[in-house]
Amino acid sequence: MSLIRGTGLRKTFGDFVAVDGIDVEVAAGESFGFLGPNGAGKTSTMRMIGATSPVSGGQLRVFGMDPATHAPAIKARLGVVPQTDALDEELRVRENLLVYGRYFGLSREQVRARTGPLLEFAQLTEKTDAVVESLSGGMKRRLTIARALINEPSLLLLDEPTTGLDPQARHVLWDRLFRLKRDGVTLVLTTHYMDEAEQLCDRLVVMDRGRIVAEGSPRSLIAQHASREVLELRFDAADHAERVADVAGIAERVEVLADRLLLYVHDGDGALETVAARGVHPLSALVRRASLEDVFLRLTGRSLVE
Amino acid sequence: MATTSAAPSRRALPFPVALARPAALVERNLRAARHYWLTFVSGFFEPVFYLFAMGVGIGALVGSVEVDGREIPYAVFVAPAMMATSAMNGAVYDSTGNVFYKLKHSKLYRSVLSTPLRPWDIAAGEISWALLRGLIYSAAFLLVAAVAGFVPSWWALLAIPACTLIGLGFAAVGMAATTYMRSWNDMDYVQLAILPMFLFSATFYPLATYPPVLQWVVQATPLYHGVDLVRALTMGDLHAGLLVHVAYLAVFSAFGLWATTRRIGKLLLT
Numbered sequence: 001m002s003l004i005r006g007t008g009l010r011k012t013f014g015d016f017v018a019v020d021g022i023d024v025e026v027a028a029g030e031s032f033g034f035l036g037p038n039g040a041g042k043t044s045t046m047r048m049i050g051a052t053s054p055v056s057g058g059q060l061r062v063f064g065m066d067p068a069t070h071a072p073a074i075k076a077r078l079g080v081v082p083q084t085d086a087l088d089e090e091l092r093v094r095e096n097l098l099v100y101g102r103y104f105g106l107s108r109e110q111v112r113a114r115t116g117p118l119l120e121f122a123q124l125t126e127k128t129d130a131v132v133e134s135l136s137g138g139m140k141r142r143l144t145i146a147r148a149l150i151n152e153p154s155l156l157l158l159d160e161p162t163t164g165l166d167p168q169a170r171h172v173l174w175d176r177l178f179r180l181k182r183d184g185v186t187l188v189l190t191t192h193y194m195d196e197a198e199q200l201c202d203r204l205v206v207m208d209r210g211r212i213v214a215e216g217s218p219r220s221l222i223a224q225h226a227s228r229e230v231l232e233l234r235f236d237a238a239d240h241a242e243r244v245a246d247v248a249g250i251a252e253r254v255e256v257l258a259d260r261l262l263l264y265v266h267d268g269d270g271a272l273e274t275v276a277a278r279g280v281h282p283l284s285a286l287v288r289r290a291s292l293e294d295v296f297l298r299l300t301g302r303s304l305v306e
Numbered sequence: 307m308a309t310t311s312a313a314p315s316r317r318a319l320p321f322p323v324a325l326a327r328p329a330a331l332v333e334r335n336l337r338a339a340r341h342y343w344l345t346f347v348s349g350f351f352e353p354v355f356y357l358f359a360m361g362v363g364i365g366a367l368v369g370s371v372e373v374d375g376r377e378i379p380y381a382v383f384v385a386p387a388m389m390a391t392s393a394m395n396g397a398v399y400d401s402t403g404n405v406f407y408k409l410k411h412s413k414l415y416r417s418v419l420s421t422p423l424r425p426w427d428i429a430a431g432e433i434s435w436a437l438l439r440g441l442i443y444s445a446a447f448l449l450v451a452a453v454a455g456f457v458p459s460w461w462a463l464l465a466i467p468a469c470t471l472i473g474l475g476f477a478a479v480g481m482a483a484t485t486y487m488r489s490w491n492d493m494d495y496v497q498l499a500i501l502p503m504f505l506f507s508a509t510f511y512p513l514a515t516y517p518p519v520l521q522w523v524v525q526a527t528p529l530y531h532g533v534d535l536v537r538a539l540t541m542g543d544l545h546a547g548l549l550v551h552v553a554y555l556a557v558f559s560a561f562g563l564w565a566t567t568r569r570i571g572k573l574l575l576t
């Protein structure tokens with residue numbers, strides 16, 4: 001069964017089109033990502049799915065229901081982690097969970113029984129009675145996720161779950177999300193991070209300016225829109241475009257960035273040898289596997305994180 | 307307080323659940339208030355201080371005032387006005403500054419709207435909270451005024467629900483007004499509306515003091531209806547005309563609730 005089905009989904013703010021007719025379908029148990037740069041329309045889409053933003057056009061069904069008419073019933077089964085933590089700062093850590101659970105009509109006993117395991121899950125047991133303000137960014141994010149799980153949702157919406165966190169905090173969070181996925185929770189997340197999308201998503205769509213520009217599993221997207229490996233070359237040049245001629249014919253495709261050239265090739269080391277054999281000497285060279293970043297660059301001509 | 311029910315029985319029990327949603331917000335405010343109990347207590351003292359400053363202090367100078375041809379001690383005249391104004395002030399305080407903070411700064415309502423609570427539940431919950439607080443203050447005030455000998459009639463007990471109605475009106479309209487505010491500076495407009503009402507709604511001297519034209523102006527304001535209603539009740543002066551006050555305040559409240567619900571949806575469900 002599909003938990004989310006959107007067809008020709010649009011969101012406009014006055015004359016401005018934030019989401020421009022997208023089709024999405026998310027099946028139960030799947031983990032699905034919206035990948036895109038700032039302003040792509042990710043949050044707008046998530047808010048429509050979360051029934052807190054009316055659909056401007058097209059059709060949307062969440063759990064088979066129309067958000068326009070069944071918002072409370074949809075929200076009862078959803079967990080929402082918004083882009084910026086909106087914890088209740090006037091309440092303590094544990095109280096945030098207790099009170100949030102009551103908004104879902106859960107009994108006091110039910111919420112009390114659930115808070116312990118959730119705090120444990122979020123690794124916040126020591127912070128039970130702390131004021132929210134005293135938590136670090138990563139802790140706040142985990143508390144927001146724990147809070148979103150209080151109603152035991154079957155679908156969890158995460159808007160940029162790890163933006164602004166340090167690498168270690170990100171890994172902790174990814175680990176928690178893996179566990180949820182393993183427990184059968186459907187995850188829908190947005191991100192600008194390629195590695196995050198590759199780590200967490202079974203399937204994703206790449207969004208740009210309100211449209212979906214590609215769709216598939218991280219692997220298939222890389223296979224379709226990038227080569228197997230990438231050779232990055234840095235030259236002592238003000239404009240790297242001048243050096244494109246030096247590497248002509250070596251790669252399937254060459255991408256010119258401000259500070260380097262990207263050569264899309266099957267065999268990176270082989271390509272580097274060819275470059276050296278031509279007597280071209282870059283300042284530095286790096287061979288890596290192609291990533292979603294490359295896919296994005298290919299599809300939009302821009303890099304993801306500016 | 308709140309009727310509890312798990313998600314599956316939600317549809318089977320529409321009525322208690324309809325109350326459970328706003329009650330969840332009241333419960334949230336109660337929890338938050340535990341950490342600020344001092345503010346809570348201080349809300350009681352303000353009208354009591356006014357009562358003694360005006361009733362005893364000014365009363366000694368003024369002696370008595372004439373209302374509808376009757377001479378009554380100034381403290382008896384001013385006590386119900388203080389009770390009604392404090393119902394207004396408390397309601398406005400809770401529904402403007404506190405609500406503005408939650409609306410704009412803490413983004414509380416934004417996260418609340420991700421749960422099954424709807425804009426109406428937020429309006430109802432916040433206003434109920436203001437009323438609950440007001441109810442405690444009104445009852446305490448009445449007790450102090452009665453003990454001090456400023457309350458001649460047992461009908462005064464009805465002044466408590468009357469003050470709840472005043473609170474409902476001002477909390478609802480205050481909250482609606484708050485949804486239009488852009489910054490804390492806009493809060494000054496609230497004072498601009500409240501202060502003249504506090505001073506001129508037949509609070510400190512009878513309506514008859516004004517020339518006829520100004521009497522009409524005063525009679526158009528909501529606080530005048532509140533003061534006159536509460537005064538009639540504490541003095542045991544019951545008559546059918548009081549229903550006009552009740553009707554005025556009921557319409558005032560209904561308008562505020564409607565406007566608040568609409569505005570919250572408009573602001574946050576974009």
Ligand SMILES: Nc1ncnc2c1ncn2[C@@H]1O[C@H](COP(=O)(O)OP(=O)(O)OP(=O)(O)O)[C@@H](O)[C@H]1O
Pocket residue numbers: 013016017018036037038039040041042043044045083192576
């Ligand atoms: N309430 C609003 N009123 C007007 N324009 C809006 C509103 N919300 C979003 N937009 C515009 O819609 C576009 C898409 O915004 P959205 O927040 O959906 O992007 P996003 O993909 O989530 O970006 P980010 O990665 O920065 O979070 C942006 O250009 C934004 O300015």
Ligand SMILES: [Mg+2]
Pocket residue numbers: 042043044083159
């Ligand atoms: Mg966003």
